[in-house]
Amino acid sequence: MTRFTIKQIANALGAEAVGDTSLMISAVQEPQNAATDQLALAMEPSYAEPLTAGRAQAAILWDGADWQALGLKAAIFAPRSRYVLSGVTRVFEHAPDIPEGIHSTAVIDPTAKLGANPSIGPFVVIGAGAVIGDNARIASHVSIGRDAQIGRNATIYQGTHIGARVRIGDDFYAQQGAAIGVDGFSYVTPKPGAVEEARATGQITSASQTAGFARINSLGSVILGDRVEVGANTAIDRGTIANTIIGDGTKLDNLVHVGHNVTVGQNCLLCGQVGVAGSTKIGDRVVLGGQVGVADHITIGSDVIAAGKSGISSNVPSGRLMMGSPAMKMDLNIESYKALRRLPRLVAKVARLEKTVFKSDENE
Template sequence: MADFSIADIAEQLGAEAEGDLSLRVTSVQEPHKAESTQLALAMEPSYADAVVAGNAQAAVVWEGADWQGMGLKAAIFAPRSRYVLSGVTRVFEHVPDIDLGIHPTAIIDPSAVIGANPSIGPFVVISSGVVIGDNARIASHSSIGRDAVIGNNPLIYQGVHIGARVRIGDDFYAQQGAAIGVDGFSYVTPKPGAVEEAKATGQITQASKTSGFARINSLGSVVLGDRVEVGANSALDRGTIANTTIGNGTKLDNLVHVGHNVTVGENCLLCGQVGVAGSSVIGDRVVLGGQVGVADHITIGSDVIAAGKSGISSNVPSGRVMMGSPAMKMNLNIEAYKALRRLPRLVAKVAQLEKMVSKSPETD
């Protein structure tokens, strides 16, 4: 069990602390549930009563808090609450149960190169030509394909599958079931098919019906920068010819799908169930809310935010806040939504006016 002094925690957070800094805590807890050995997280004034109701002796509190008045023996001050919360969770992180060393059931090709201090769990498969940096933590039932390269300090949870020739930078983090470097969803018909005809004419005729599809194999791979995180059961397709790329610091939530040939910039957030279709380009610092869909061959500039369930079907300039399906600038979407809500009343008024006109006497 973790055991940290208040001084240790404050130092790791780069935060100010007061009181008995030698006091030790074993975990964190909500203020009203905290026991005497736990660090209460009370980073806003609204938590003051909850601190009093709990049994914590130490807490992370807001700047200027009367921590002694709340009955605490020590306090750590949080100038930006959620940022400090990020640091606290790193201190008390529950790392996966992977023993240092290589488990005897792991299958590692003799040509693979593994760096110093590896922790490789049961039934992991590492193929020929793989290179993995130092301090790798790879949990059970994961697999790494031929000639893949992974940098230092990766944390790979259970059941992650990394395909052949994938390139991954330092400090990689993958949750359970992620699949990186799968085949792209790319098919073609022997002659122009229904989709092509529908795009061109808006119709489907007998001439465009097809009896099947020919696969276009993915010859490229996937390249991830440093500090990339991939959520559970997310899938990143290999490029058809060029690589699919994800920039430094980008984070993908659970159930995110990135199609073949996609380029995603640095420090982006792709939330749960986001889907990015093939050959789209996304700039830096882009945030796509849950269930956002991006059509193929779309370019999204940097510093774009798209609200949840937005459907992006045309290019988006940098710095836009988008909403709706089809996605448009947020203020326009809000006006359109207001107008849509007014439609039933408008239809009723028009019907009433029609009745009045039909009953009015004819004039010369």
């Protein structure tokens, strides 16, 4: 078990430490459950009472906390609690259980190139011409296709599949079962089909009935920038002709689907079950909440935030808060929702007025 002093942890966080900074810490824990050798995470005033219920001798505290009155021997101060939490989890990160070196069951094409210090787990398959940078950590049952390129410091968990010609930058992180570089969902009918007829005329007739669909194969690939993270069972389609592109620092949650030819900018967050349809362009620093659906061939500007379950079906300018289905500006959606809730009362009021008018007409 790796242990750190309070001073070492504070230095890693760039934070201030007080008290006995030589105190050894083996792990982090919630305040009420912390043992004497664990660092309690009590980064808000609301954690003061749970902290005194535990046995922690040291804690990460909010600015201005009286650490001695809380019975602690040492403390680290956190002016921005969640950011410090990010640093703490890096210090105590549990590395994937992948021994250094290359497992005997891994199948690596002789033309593939591995950088220094590789950790390649059981039953990994790496195709011809693939290039993987230094310090790669690749868990079991990962497949990496022909001519794929992956930068330095990649961490790729079990069952991830990376297709041919995919290009990935440095510090890549993929959770279990991610699929990057799969064929896009592209089909065409021999004659104009029902969707085309419905768009053109608003109707569906027997004239647009089809016997089947012809596949449009995806000849492009996928390009991921540096520091991209991909969640479990997330799928990123390769482009039809051009590439699907995801910018530096963008993070995709579990069960996200990015369609073919999509472009996503830098430092975006796509939360669980987001679906982005083909050929859509998304700017930088965009946040799409859980289950947001984005239509095809539209443009979303930079610095857009869409609340969970929003359905975005038209272009969105930069800097806008979106909500609802169909998505609209958040304040308009809230007003619309309020109006919708008032409808039953409004209907009842109209019914009462109708009775009054009807009685008045009868008395004339």
